[in-house]
Structure formats: C-alpha cells, structure tokens
Amino acid sequence: MAGQRLKAAILIVSDTASRDHSTDKVGGVLTETFGQQGDRWDKPTVAIVPDNILEIQRHVSRWADGEDHFNLIITSGGTGFALKDHTPEAVLPLIHRHAPGLVHAMLATSLEITPFAMMARPVAGIRHKSIVLTVPGSPKGAKECVEAVIKLLPHACIQAAGADSRTLHAGGIQKLEKEAGVVPSASDKDHHHCQHHGHGHGHAIPKAHTTLAERPSSNDPAVGPTRRYRTSPYPMISVDEALKLVSEYTPDPTIVEVPVGISLVGAVLAEDVFAAEAVPAYRASIVDGYAVIAPSSPGNGKSTKGEFPVASVSHAQAASMPPPLDSGSIARITTGAPLPDNANAVVMVEDTVLVSATPDGKEEAVVEILTADIEIGENIREPGSDVKLGSKILEKGDLITAVGGEIGLLTSTGTKTVKIYKKPCIGVLSTGDELVEHDASVKLTGGQIRDLNRPSLISCLTSWGFPTVDLGIAKDTSGHLEEILRDAMRGSSPSNPTGVDVIITTGGVSMGELDLLKPTIERQLGGTIHFGRVSMKPGKPTTFATVPFKPSASTSKERETKVIFSLPGNPASALVTLNLFVLPSLHKAMGLTQRGLPVVKASLTHSIPKDPKRTEYHRAIVGSSEVDGRMIATSTGITGVGQRSSRVGSLAKANALLVLEPGSGSIEKGQLVEALMMGPIA
Known part of the structure; x- marks a missing residue:
C-alpha cells in the first residue's frame, strides 16, 4: 500500500452549485492542491450535491463502502451555523472512529488566519478504511484546512487501509516526519543548554556539564546512594506520546447500576435510556x-x-x-x-x-x-406530547450535568435506575521525610516544609467530582512506601474500605537516592512504568505506571489493573501535570469521550520568552477583551520567580495553561497561543 497512489473524492455541498456546476470553485482549487503533492495522489473525483442530508450520506457511503473505496473523502460546504448547514449532522452518523487530531489541526491553522474560523463545525474520522473530512465551502477556507493536514494524510490513509503500524513506524518519528515533508526546523532541534537570562526567573536552569558517554554506567538504586542511577533509565518522550500511553493503559470503565437521584450528577450513562412513562400521562x-x-x-x-x-x-x-x-x-x-x-x-x-x-x-x-x-x-x-412512552430520552455516553435537564428527564418518565460508568476512586499520597502536615501546630525546623500538595490535589479532584482518599505522607523508605501503596489498593481502613482505583503521589520521582517511587513500583509491586520523563516544563519527571493487583477478598484468578501517577514534588509541577495527564485518564475511566481540558485560542497581552528545549505549560489568566470581545491571556508571573515550578502562587488565580512551543526568542504581544482552560473564563 505504501508505494501505491492514493484515491481522493471531493463532495461539494451547495444548492447553488448543484443547479449550476459552473459556479463551483472549490473542486478546482482542491484538485490543484492535491496535484501539488507529487505522485502520492490520483486526480480526485469531484461530485456536487445540494444541501441535503440524505444526498450527502448517499455519496459518502458509496465512496467509503465496498472494496473499491476511496482512501480520502472530503466534503466542502454546509459546516457553518446557517439553518441549512447540515453537513456535520450528515457525516457524524457515518463515522466509525473519530479523528479529533485532524479537526484540531484544521481549526488551529484557520484560527491563525481569522478568528471567524471558530464559527466552523468540522468533522473528521474513519468509515471502514476511508478517512472522511469536512471543510468549509469557500475556496480559501477549504484550501487552508486541507493544506493543514495534507502532508500527513497519506500516512493516515495507509494506516486506515490496514497497513501494519509496527512496520510503518520502524524508522521512528524522525523518518516519518522526513517522508511527510514536515521535518522540524533547526531551531526546533536545538538541544544546547542556556541559562534563560532573558526569562528573569532569578535562577539559572540546572545543566549537566558532562555528556552521557563521559558518565559511569547507571546502577540499581536499591543498593544505596553509592551505586544509584547517575542517568535516568527512562527515555524522554513528548507530551503527545505520554498522553497516548495514558489513554492506552488506563483501564476501560466499569459499569454499575444505580438509583436515579441527585447523586447521578457528574456520571456518564453506560446505556441508552427509554421513557418508562409518557409525559404527560394524560391530557x-x-x-x-x-x-x-x-x-x-x-x-x-x-x-x-x-x-x-x-x-x-x-x-x-x-x-x-x-x-x-x-x-x-x-x-x-x-x-x-x-x-x-x-x-x-x-x-x-x-x-x-x-x-x-x-x-x-x-x-x-x-x-x-x-x-x-x-x-x-x-x-x-396531549398525552406523550413532551415525551412519548418508550422513546429514547438519553443516550449512552451522555453526561448527567448539574444543570438539571437530564435528571428532570429521568425522574419525569418514572426511571428508577440507570447503568452508569463507575467513577474511579483516587488515593492521594505525599512522600518525603521533610514534609509536615499543613495544619500541624509546630514550628518548622531544619529542612522541613508543610505539605501543600495533598490539599491542593484533593481540592482539584473534588471539584471535578471524583471520590478521593487521603493517604497521608509516606516516609523515605521503600518498605513504608510499599506498605502504604498496597494498603491503598487493598482497602484496609474505614476511609477506604474497598480500595482505590487510581493512586496519585507527589515527590520521589527525580534522581536522588531517596526518590524511591519508581523502583518500588517496578520491583516491590511488579508494576510497569510506561513513561518516567516527559519533555515539558514544568513536570519533566512525571511518571505513569500500572500495577496488576488481586484483591485479598477476590475469588477470581483475574487481577485488576491499578493506575499510579507519580507527579513531581514541586507544587506547580504537581498541579500542572494533574490537569494535563491525570484528568484525561480519569475521563476515560468514567466513560467520557471528550477528555482533558477544553482548548481555546487566546491573544497574549504581553510577550513571553520561549524555553529553547521543552514545551512550557505557562500559568495564565484568560479572559475576554472589553474592547472587542477577543480572548486574551495574561501570565500570572514572568518576572522574578514567576513561573518557577516550586511557586504554587503562579496557579493561585490562573484559569489556564498556555501551551508555548520551544524555540528561541519570545512569543510576542498579540500573538495567538493555545490555552488549556482549567476554570471558567475570567
């Protein structure tokens, strides 16, 4: 398949063009765009249909179904907010697997050009072996969206057609980038160290003065500080790679049946729900x-x-x-x-x-x-005029919100119980002999610090609606750490009778001889560390692991999978990585399809220096401009120790994390950046 030319089909959705084909300009523009990609694509097939859902579905199904399918199907038009714009509604039911990354790429590219791009409603996904995309009806908008993804579409089409992923990826990501013509620029690959003089952080960034080849071999940290690891054995991976691993190894949700009531708020339905009674039941x-x-x-x-x-x-x-x-x-x-x-x-x-x-x-x-x-x-x-007896009132995957509409539907139709995805129970543990309870009535001495991570993380998790268990503070000994982790999974206390599903720890994941979490997970618990370092700032030592665990009361031979997130000990790092990695995992475990923080584009109110090597998740306040209503972003601190990972104050008023790609120089005032929204718009 890799050596074959790929087939594309373009469906123009327009009442005007369906009556007079000469008025269509998009077909020619997109055909020319594909022609500029060398010999990867055959000349696209172009068809024109009116703004009609059945006509759109008929063409897409015919092109995607059967042996002689098209590798790529693009619809143009009908993606806006007008009453006759029905293309997303026509295409969505045909999609077997969604491709949100393609949607994000198209929107991100268009938003760099015009804020009106947020008025588009693109859809992307896979039907059988065909990639399906919807783009705007204007020639300019359609071309921009297609050009945003066209270099990577051959790889996507080859995979969708059934090619072996292991073989395709054998050469690594750099080989794939080179083949696609998206090799990063030299500035993106620059791995030299610098001291960030322009960042005004008030401290130099730690740097090693020796190369990997000059250092002695790493050893087992279990034998003491004289033979501990000198270099991390865990490869540095990107945030995207880390998120894929989190999604892959987070267990699928568990289904439970529960009574209908206000306790359902925040739950996700695991089944379609049909009206047990008509509303109203009488005239x-x-x-x-x-x-x-x-x-x-x-x-x-x-x-x-x-x-x-x-x-x-x-x-x-x-x-x-x-x-x-x-x-x-x-x-x-x-x-x-x-x-x-x-x-x-x-x-x-x-x-x-x-x-x-x-x-x-x-x-x-x-x-x-x-x-x-x-x-x-x-x-x-009339009877049943609001809700008919036996009609579908809610669908599998629907979230029961605090607005009250879903609860109202369930209670008004006499629904007594529903099946939902069980929310995971989360245990939160701090590690370190230096930690003192935050509310302890003692004067700190020596190197003692108050434990602020547990209250901060539990507060955030509770606001998300997840049940939590406070696991306290673990001492810097492998035996004590193992005991607490096993007890947390087993459930051996009144506050945790059944055991937690997810454990979040902070501290103990760096390179010190007392950083014992990783070896304890691997050696004492028999777990698997899926990643131990992430190329990001802050949060580089973030660790994600799974542990096979058999409850003591279980008669089954099957082991459960428990998830462990070992987050950095620095307060800002812990909260940033909680939002970035833990939240998507919890969303998967509770059955949500839309996972993680919502993303918006915001314009900077001032310049922010870039980190030369790592993607930075910069704490900021995102609001709307009083002048023109645009989304604007202001850092919570770029001077002094502003964004230092130990400074939890940088999150005190923040409602967003700005995603700042690495490079030289600064991101200038007025430039659009991606913002992950942790809270409501200011």
Missing part, C-alpha cells in the same frame, strides 16, 4: 381557565361564547380524574391539571367574566365566555 391544560366542549364546526346554535354553569373543578394536584363534562357546562381548571372526559379545549381565564357565585359565595356558579373563536385542542397538552 393536561397549559393555562388557568375553563375546560369546554368546543363545537367541531360553527353554527347550529353551538358556540363557546355565552354563559355556562361551572360543573366541577380540576386541580393540578388532583389524585383522581375529574368527572366527565356534559354538553352545555364547563369545568374550572388549573395549569397542568387533567381535562375531564368529553372536554376538548380550554378557554383562558382572561377570556371570561364571572356572572354569579354559589349561595355561600365560595365558588363560581356561572361564568361568561367572551369569545367564540376557541378551537378544538386549544390550550391542551
């Missing part, structure tokens, strides 16, 4: 007024206008149905109350006047209706 009035028998046609002396005796009263809280209504009489009725049998309309109280009351003066005896224009069915809510 109900939508106004306060009078139930009447309206004539099917005017004339013959029949009319709703005139004076009528009030035969009965129907209240919304009634436990039984009101008596049937006889011809020539009316029934007083309140909003939401059931209609008497024979009644077929409701007159608003505003269209009536009281003629007389009962002798005791407590009830209406005769009421005059002032209009003859009442129609059959007026002001009536």
Whole structure:
C-alpha cells in the first residue's frame, strides 16, 4: 500500500452549485492542491450535491463502502451555523472512529488566519478504511484546512487501509516526519543548554556539564546512594506520546447500576435510556381557565361564547380524574391539571367574566365566555406530547450535568435506575521525610516544609467530582512506601474500605537516592512504568505506571489493573501535570469521550520568552477583551520567580495553561497561543 497512489473524492455541498456546476470553485482549487503533492495522489473525483442530508450520506457511503473505496473523502460546504448547514449532522452518523487530531489541526491553522474560523463545525474520522473530512465551502477556507493536514494524510490513509503500524513506524518519528515533508526546523532541534537570562526567573536552569558517554554506567538504586542511577533509565518522550500511553493503559470503565437521584450528577450513562412513562400521562391544560366542549364546526346554535354553569373543578394536584363534562357546562381548571372526559379545549381565564357565585359565595356558579373563536385542542397538552412512552430520552455516553435537564428527564418518565460508568476512586499520597502536615501546630525546623500538595490535589479532584482518599505522607523508605501503596489498593481502613482505583503521589520521582517511587513500583509491586520523563516544563519527571493487583477478598484468578501517577514534588509541577495527564485518564475511566481540558485560542497581552528545549505549560489568566470581545491571556508571573515550578502562587488565580512551543526568542504581544482552560473564563 505504501508505494501505491492514493484515491481522493471531493463532495461539494451547495444548492447553488448543484443547479449550476459552473459556479463551483472549490473542486478546482482542491484538485490543484492535491496535484501539488507529487505522485502520492490520483486526480480526485469531484461530485456536487445540494444541501441535503440524505444526498450527502448517499455519496459518502458509496465512496467509503465496498472494496473499491476511496482512501480520502472530503466534503466542502454546509459546516457553518446557517439553518441549512447540515453537513456535520450528515457525516457524524457515518463515522466509525473519530479523528479529533485532524479537526484540531484544521481549526488551529484557520484560527491563525481569522478568528471567524471558530464559527466552523468540522468533522473528521474513519468509515471502514476511508478517512472522511469536512471543510468549509469557500475556496480559501477549504484550501487552508486541507493544506493543514495534507502532508500527513497519506500516512493516515495507509494506516486506515490496514497497513501494519509496527512496520510503518520502524524508522521512528524522525523518518516519518522526513517522508511527510514536515521535518522540524533547526531551531526546533536545538538541544544546547542556556541559562534563560532573558526569562528573569532569578535562577539559572540546572545543566549537566558532562555528556552521557563521559558518565559511569547507571546502577540499581536499591543498593544505596553509592551505586544509584547517575542517568535516568527512562527515555524522554513528548507530551503527545505520554498522553497516548495514558489513554492506552488506563483501564476501560466499569459499569454499575444505580438509583436515579441527585447523586447521578457528574456520571456518564453506560446505556441508552427509554421513557418508562409518557409525559404527560394524560391530557393536561397549559393555562388557568375553563375546560369546554368546543363545537367541531360553527353554527347550529353551538358556540363557546355565552354563559355556562361551572360543573366541577380540576386541580393540578388532583389524585383522581375529574368527572366527565356534559354538553352545555364547563369545568374550572388549573395549569397542568387533567381535562375531564368529553372536554376538548380550554378557554383562558382572561377570556371570561364571572356572572354569579354559589349561595355561600365560595365558588363560581356561572361564568361568561367572551369569545367564540376557541378551537378544538386549544390550550391542551396531549398525552406523550413532551415525551412519548418508550422513546429514547438519553443516550449512552451522555453526561448527567448539574444543570438539571437530564435528571428532570429521568425522574419525569418514572426511571428508577440507570447503568452508569463507575467513577474511579483516587488515593492521594505525599512522600518525603521533610514534609509536615499543613495544619500541624509546630514550628518548622531544619529542612522541613508543610505539605501543600495533598490539599491542593484533593481540592482539584473534588471539584471535578471524583471520590478521593487521603493517604497521608509516606516516609523515605521503600518498605513504608510499599506498605502504604498496597494498603491503598487493598482497602484496609474505614476511609477506604474497598480500595482505590487510581493512586496519585507527589515527590520521589527525580534522581536522588531517596526518590524511591519508581523502583518500588517496578520491583516491590511488579508494576510497569510506561513513561518516567516527559519533555515539558514544568513536570519533566512525571511518571505513569500500572500495577496488576488481586484483591485479598477476590475469588477470581483475574487481577485488576491499578493506575499510579507519580507527579513531581514541586507544587506547580504537581498541579500542572494533574490537569494535563491525570484528568484525561480519569475521563476515560468514567466513560467520557471528550477528555482533558477544553482548548481555546487566546491573544497574549504581553510577550513571553520561549524555553529553547521543552514545551512550557505557562500559568495564565484568560479572559475576554472589553474592547472587542477577543480572548486574551495574561501570565500570572514572568518576572522574578514567576513561573518557577516550586511557586504554587503562579496557579493561585490562573484559569489556564498556555501551551508555548520551544524555540528561541519570545512569543510576542498579540500573538495567538493555545490555552488549556482549567476554570471558567475570567
């Protein structure tokens, strides 16, 4: 497949172009774009259809299904907010596997050109063996989006067609980048050390003065400080690679059945839910007024206008149905109350006047209706008009939000229980003999510090809605650390009776002789460390591992998989990596498809120096400009110790992490940067 030419099809979605093909400009522009890619692509097939969901689906299905499929299918047009823009709705049901990375690449490229790109609704994914993309209907917008991804599309198409990934990736990422023509520039590959004089951090960045070849071999840290590792045995990987490993090795969610109630808020449904009861279950009035028998046609002396005796009263809280209504009489009725049998309309109280009351003066005896224009069915809510019996009210994967709409649907239809994905329980542990409880009434001595990581992390996890267990502080001994980790997984205390699913630790992951987490996970617990260093700032020593664990009370031979995130001890590093790596894992474990922090583009209010080697996750405040409403980003500190990893104050008011790619110089004021939103817009 790698040596074959690939086939592309372009579907123009336009009412105008479907009537007059000469008005289409996109087909020619995209055909030329593919022609500029050398001999990788055959000349694309182009078709034009009106803005019609069935027509779009018919073409995409025909092109993607069967042996003679197209490798790439691009639709152009119908991706905006106009009422007739239905292309995303047409394409989404056809997608078997989504490709959010392609969507992100197209949007990121377009947003660099115009903020109006946020008005697009692109879709990308795989149907059978075909890649499917939707792009805007303008020639310029369509070309920009296709050019953003076209160099990597051959690799994606080859994989989607069934090629062996191991063989494709045998040469490493650099080989793939070179083949695709996206080799990083020399400045991106520069690995020299510098002291960041322009950063104003008030301290020089630590640097080694020897090369790897000049250092002695690394040894097992378990035998003491004289033979500890001198160089980390864990390769430095990118953030994207780390996130892929987190997604791959986080266990799939567990399904549980629970009662319907407010405790469901924040849960994800594990099944489609169908209405157990119709809403309303009876014919109900939508106004306060009078139930009447309206004539099917005017004339013959029949009319709703005139004076009528009030035969009965129907209240919304009634436990039984009101008596049937006889011809020539009316029934007083309140909003939401059931209609008497024979009644077929409701007159608003505003269209009536009281003629007389009962002798005791407590009830209406005769009421005059002032209009003859009442129609059959007026002001009536029919049974099942809101929700039909047996209709699908919520779908698998829906999040039960605090807004109340989902809870309202479930309770109104008589749903008693639902199946959801169980939220993982998380244990939070700090490590280090130097740590003192944050609320301890002692004066710090020597190298003691108060443990601020646990309260900070537990606060964040609780705000996300996850159950947490405080595991306390572990001493700097391998035996004590192992004991706490095993007890946490086993569940051996009133606060943790069943064991945690995820353990988050802080500290103990660097190169000191007392940094024992990694060897304890590997040797004592038999776990697997999937990565131990990430090319990022802050958070380089972040570690992700899984441990096979058999609960002591289990009779099954199957072992459970427990997840361990060992985060750096520096407070800012711990909170940044919690948001960046732990949150997507927890989202997967609870059944969410959209994982991690939401991403926006924001304009810098000042320049920020770049780190020459690592991607920086810069703490910032993102808000909207009072002048033009644009999203703007302001650092929480770029002077002094501003963004130092030990400075938790840089997160005190931050609601976002700015993703700053490495390089020389600075990112200038006014430039758009990617922002990961940790909280609401300021």
